[in-house]
Amino acid sequence: MKTAIIGASGYAGEETVRILSRHPRLQLAAVTSRQFKGKTLGGVVGGLTRNRDLVFEDLSPEQVASRADLFVLAVPHGVASEYAVPLRQAGKLVVDLSADYRLRDAAVYEEFYGHPHPAPALLQEAVYGMPELHAAAIRKADLIASPGCYPTSILLALAPALRAGLLDLETISISSMSGVTGAGKKAEIPLLFGEVGESLRAYGIPKHRHLSEIEQELGLLAGKPVRVGFVPHLVPMNRGIHTTITARLVQAPGSGTAAQIQSQIQGLYEAAYRETPFVRVLDAATLPEVKNVARTNFAEIALRVDSRTGRLILLSAIDNLVKGTAGQAVQAINLRLGWPETEGLL
Numbered sequence: 001m002k003t004a005i006i007g008a009s010g011y012a013g014e015e016t017v018r019i020l021s022r023h024p025r026l027q028l029a030a031v032t033s034r035q036f037k038g039k040t041l042g043g044v045v046g047g048l049t050r051n052r053d054l055v056f057e058d059l060s061p062e063q064v065a066s067r068a069d070l071f072v073l074a075v076p077h078g079v080a081s082e083y084a085v086p087l088r089q090a091g092k093l094v095v096d097l098s099a100d101y102r103l104r105d106a107a108v109y110e111e112f113y114g115h116p117h118p119a120p121a122l123l124q125e126a127v128y129g130m131p132e133l134h135a136a137a138i139r140k141a142d143l144i145a146s147p148g149c150y151p152t153s154i155l156l157a158l159a160p161a162l163r164a165g166l167l168d169l170e171t172i173s174i175s176s177m178s179g180v181t182g183a184g185k186k187a188e189i190p191l192l193f194g195e196v197g198e199s200l201r202a203y204g205i206p207k208h209r210h211l212s213e214i215e216q217e218l219g220l221l222a223g224k225p226v227r228v229g230f231v232p233h234l235v236p237m238n239r240g241i242h243t244t245i246t247a248r249l250v251q252a253p254g255s256g257t258a259a260q261i262q263s264q265i266q267g268l269y270e271a272a273y274r275e276t277p278f279v280r281v282l283d284a285a286t287l288p289e290v291k292n293v294a295r296t297n298f299a300e301i302a303l304r305v306d307s308r309t310g311r312l313i314l315l316s317a318i319d320n321l322v323k324g325t326a327g328q329a330v331q332a333i334n335l336r337l338g339w340p341e342t343e344g345l346l
Helices: 011-021 061-065 079-089 106-113 120-124 131-138 149-163 211-222 258-272 322-336
Strands: 002-006 027-032 070-073 093-096 143-145 173-178 229-234 241-248 279-281 299-306 311-318
Touching (some): 002 011, 011 027, 061 079, 093 322, 106 211, 131 149, 143 322, 149 241, 149 299, 149 311, 258 279
Parallel strands (some): 002 070, 070 093, 093 143, 173 229, 279 299
Antiparallel strands (some): 173 241
16 A cells, blocks of 8 residues: 655654555655655665655645555644645545544643644544554544554553453552653754753653543543543653553452452453553563563553552553554554554564
8 A cells, every 4th residue: 555654754754664664565655854855765764774765755735645545644733634634535544643633522632732623523533543442443444543652651551450440540640751752853952962861850740741642541441531640751761661550459350368469460461462462461570671662562561469558550661652653553554454463563
C-alpha cells in the first residue's frame, strides 16, 4: 500500500520513516517537511538502508492526497486536522500521531489543549489506536488516533487490574520518567544538553495534557469516571519511559497470604497479555528497564504486592518513540489491514 508521512522530519516522523522503510507490505510514496524541502531522506534521517533517495516535499493536503492511500500524520495537534479533514473526505486511511483525535469529548480537548477542537465532527469516527485495548475497533477504523507515549506506559500497566476491579480508584498515583525526545525536536533552552544532563525534574504538573486521555481510557476500563494523580519527569536520556504506579488493593482474585495474592495477580496479568505479541509480563525476580525495550515495540510490565501498606505497585517500561508512538501506529495499521501485528516491527 502506498503510504505518505506528513511531517516526516520530527522525532516521531523519523521513527515512522525507519519502520516503514523496512515494512514488507508498505511502500513509502511521499514524505513532507517544510524545513527540509528538497533534501533526501538519507541526508536527514539516520539509519536508513532503503528510501534514502526519496525527497522531502512541501505538499498541501490536496496535493498529497493523490500520492497515497495511507497517511501517517506526524505533525503537532491542531495542524494534524488540517490534513485529516480533507484526507478523510477523500476516503483515505489516516493514522494521526498527534492528540487531535484521541479524545471523545471536544470540551475536554479544549480544556486540556487551550483551544477549541479544530474538527469535532471527526471525533465520532476516530478510534483510540491501542491494539491491546481496542483491536476490534481498530480493524474497522479509517481514522486511527495513536495514543500518547505516557498513556501507553500507564494504560498497559493498569488495564488488567482495573478490569478485574482490584483497585481503590481514588488512590491511584502515577509517576513517569521520559527521555528528552518525548518533548519533540525543537530548540528550547530547557532541552539543551547542558540543562538536562546530570539532572532530573518534574514538569507539566498538576495537569499534564496526557491526563485527558489517561483518565478517559481508565474510565472505560473501570466502567466509571476515574481521576488520578500524575507526575511526569524529564530524565537525561534520549528515549524511553519508565512508569511507577501505586494504588490500594480493595480485593484480590482470591484469598491467602501476600505471596499467594501476588501469585494470583501475576497470573491475572499473564493471562491478560498472553495473546499480545508486544507486552511482556516479567516474573517475580525481574523489574522493567528502559534499556531492554529501547528501539523496540515491546512494553515490559511488572507488579509487586506491598503487604505492609496494602497497595499494588505496577511498573512499566517502553520506548517512547516506538511503542509510545511510531511502532504502535504501525501495529495498529497492521491490524487495520488484516496483517500480522508484528509485520515490520520485529
